[in-house]
Amino acid sequence: MINKILVAAGIAALVSVPLWLDNSYLLHVLVITGIFIIAAMSLNLLLGYAGQLSLGHVAFFGIGAYASALVSLGFSIHITPQWVMTVEKNPVWLAMLAGILAAGACGWFIGRVAFKVRGAYFVIVSISFAEVVRLVALNWVELTQGPMALNNIPPLAFNSFVFLKKPENYWLILTVAVVCYILIRRLVNSRAGRAMVALRENEALAASVGIDVTRYLVLSTVVSAAMAGAAGALYAHYVRIVDPDIFLFVYTVTMVIMVVTGGKGTLAGPVVGGLIFGLLPEGLRAFALPPEAQWIAYGVLMVLVVYFLPQGIVPAFRNLFQSKKIA
Amino acid sequence: MDQFLQHCLNALMLGGTYALLGIGLTLIFGIMRVVNFTHGELYAFGAYMMYMLVMLTGANFFVALALAIALGVALGAVLEFVLLRRLHSADIDTTMLVMIGAWIALQNAEQLLWSGVAKSIDNPFPSAPLVIGVVSVAWNRVFVFVTAIFLVGVTYVLINHTKLGKAMRATFQDRDTAALMGVRIGNIHTATFALGSGLAAAAGALLGPVFVAYPSMGDLAAAKAFAIVILGGLGSIGGATLGGFILALAEELGAGYVSSGYRDAMGFLLIIVILLFKPTGLFARKERIG
Numbered sequence: 044m045i046n047k048i049l050v051a052a053g054i055a056a057l058v059s060v061p062l063w064l065d066n067s068y069l070l071h072v073l074v075i076t077g078i079f080i081i082a083a084m085s086l087n088l089l090l091g092y093a094g095q096l097s098l099g100h101v102a103f104f105g106i107g108a109y110a111s112a113l114v115s116l117g118f119s120i121h122i123t124p125q126w127v128m129t130v131e132k133n134p135v136w137l138a139m140l141a142g143i144l145a146a147g148a149c150g151w152f153i154g155r156v157a158f159k160v161r162g163a164y165f166v167i168v169s170i171s172f173a174e175v176v177r178l179v180a181l182n183w184v185e186l187t188q189g190p191m192a193l194n195n196i197p198p199l200a201f202n203s204f205v206f207l208k209k210p211e212n213y214w215l216i217l218t219v220a221v222v223c224y225i226l227i228r229r230l231v232n233s234r235a236g237r238a239m240v241a242l243r244e245n246e247a248l249a250a251s252v253g254i255d256v257t258r259y260l261v262l263s264t265v266v267s268a269a270m271a272g273a274a275g276a277l278y279a280h281y282v283r284i285v286d287p288d289i290f291l292f293v294y295t296v297t298m299v300i301m302v303v304t305g306g307k308g309t310l311a312g313p314v315v316g317g318l319i320f321g322l323l324p325e326g327l328r329a330f331a332l333p334p335e336a337q338w339i340a341y342g343v344l345m346v347l348v349v350y351f352l353p354q355g356i357v358p359a360f361r362n363l364f365q366s367k368k369i370a
Numbered sequence: 371m372d373q374f375l376q377h378c379l380n381a382l383m384l385g386g387t388y389a390l391l392g393i394g395l396t397l398i399f400g401i402m403r404v405v406n407f408t409h410g411e412l413y414a415f416g417a418y419m420m421y422m423l424v425m426l427t428g429a430n431f432f433v434a435l436a437l438a439i440a441l442g443v444a445l446g447a448v449l450e451f452v453l454l455r456r457l458h459s460a461d462i463d464t465t466m467l468v469m470i471g472a473w474i475a476l477q478n479a480e481q482l483l484w485s486g487v488a489k490s491i492d493n494p495f496p497s498a499p500l501v502i503g504v505v506s507v508a509w510n511r512v513f514v515f516v517t518a519i520f521l522v523g524v525t526y527v528l529i530n531h532t533k534l535g536k537a538m539r540a541t542f543q544d545r546d547t548a549a550l551m552g553v554r555i556g557n558i559h560t561a562t563f564a565l566g567s568g569l570a571a572a573a574g575a576l577l578g579p580v581f582v583a584y585p586s587m588g589d590l591a592a593a594k595a596f597a598i599v600i601l602g603g604l605g606s607i608g609g610a611t612l613g614g615f616i617l618a619l620a621e622e623l624g625a626g627y628v629s630s631g632y633r634d635a636m637g638f639l640l641i642i643v644i645l646l647f648k649p650t651g652l653f654a655r656k657e658r659i660g
Contacts, residue, residue: 096463096466156642156645156646157645159645159646160645162462163399163405163462163466163604164600164604164645166405166466167405167596167597167599167600167641168600168641168642168645170593170596171593171596171597171600171637171638171641171642172638172642174593174634174635174638175635175638175639175642178631178632178634178635178638179635181631182629182631182632292589293474296470296474299467299470303467333482335478335479335481335482336478336482338474338475338477338478339474339475339478339479339482341471341474341475342470342471342472342473342474342475342476342478343471343475344471345467345468345470345471345474346453346468346471346472346475349464349467349468349471350456350468353460353464
């Protein structure tokens, strides 16, 4: 009961932010942080629950962004010199669905291919996948405009209501984040979620009690990729410009840091980690450090977190709370 | 046909440095079970040391090369001692995260120290290329190739014919048994990391004067080292050597006959194809396969 009141109060506090925060830059930071929290939650499903460290997660984010932007802008490509495939402009909500589907489909493909291997091999395959996608985005100029970037991406709109200003985008991101949170909670508490955790803990044992290893790993990759694609689609139509730099490895690292710092395999972990690492650069900016020094602080902090809070912040707090209750 | 021969020669020249990069990474993975994300930064460190020594202090090119490699070895030993010594029994994900943190910090330290502007480094070789029949190659590339092959040879001898190498191989086969036989695992780890780092710094110190030194140069080098190691199988030195040449050939032919924009994608495509048909890599021990 107390928990429910706390959750309701927390959500009400988050919803009320644009009403009293009159600083559009800070609101922008919050929107971007929210988008990354959604991406981090999707990564947590794969990293925290299924136990697979995917370092190519940004690929799904970027594919969602590019697919959604392209379907909303319309494009035409030569499949053969004579045969041209043309897609007309589409409404943004339809484009976003296309982005989610495209990312999910890539997740299925990568899941089928990459889960032939585990551990360090899987990590490197996932990095390779993201790099190939980045190079395609850079070089397939006819489709992606390459380094010239996709410009003038339309914002999300329903009839005459356009998500153009910061407050409505903030509420949009908050809504999607809450929906994703609920989806992940339902999934990990289901039979499929228990199967994933069993695979993480002991794959051989899980397989011996009849859990279809590949099926559940691929399932978690598809859901995770689709959710990252949704975050990417939201990003594309909020920032309204997408270039190949969206695939940079740094963004994957940011997501991983968020999940690990918050606590992998916990529902609240990516949210806590996402808030810290989303807002931290702004806090560091107050010290007027050069950006390189900020990044150095970022790297050092990451090492320290692994040393001193290997389970992440959320489990550490939970332990603290529980040990006090016993005493 | 002439063009094809030229591509093959270029690949051979490039393959030597790729092999250096790959061997360093595969040693560290095989013996320490650490996926070393700082590998590319050691490569950049080697190039920057050449820049500091040759361009700023005016040291002799060959002396500078030897010093740059020695400094790479020292930096590797320090990194291992500070970051990894305490994480011996940690799982692979934990050490990987620590190495990612170190990678971010190192790369930005390079950018802070030497700015983002690319630095060129002078070399003492004649600029006229060496012409052999229908193909030609620059003298500095010949030097890079010969030095790289020499260092690969030194590494082979070190691993296969010295007491330290024997201890390393024992640790690679079975860490616990090696420890029971009196091998000091901690020191072996430091030595391995220092050796691997030294090889990466050597690759950077050799290629820095051929191209230019810039802070993010390590990223592509690290990505290629990963590709090479996957090709050869994690932990296999012979595999990494051959993998280096295969990757160089794939890149040269890809750039020559497909599109130069996709040059750097070749390695990754190769990884995906290899893993589809032979997930262990070309030479790996059977393990870690799902």
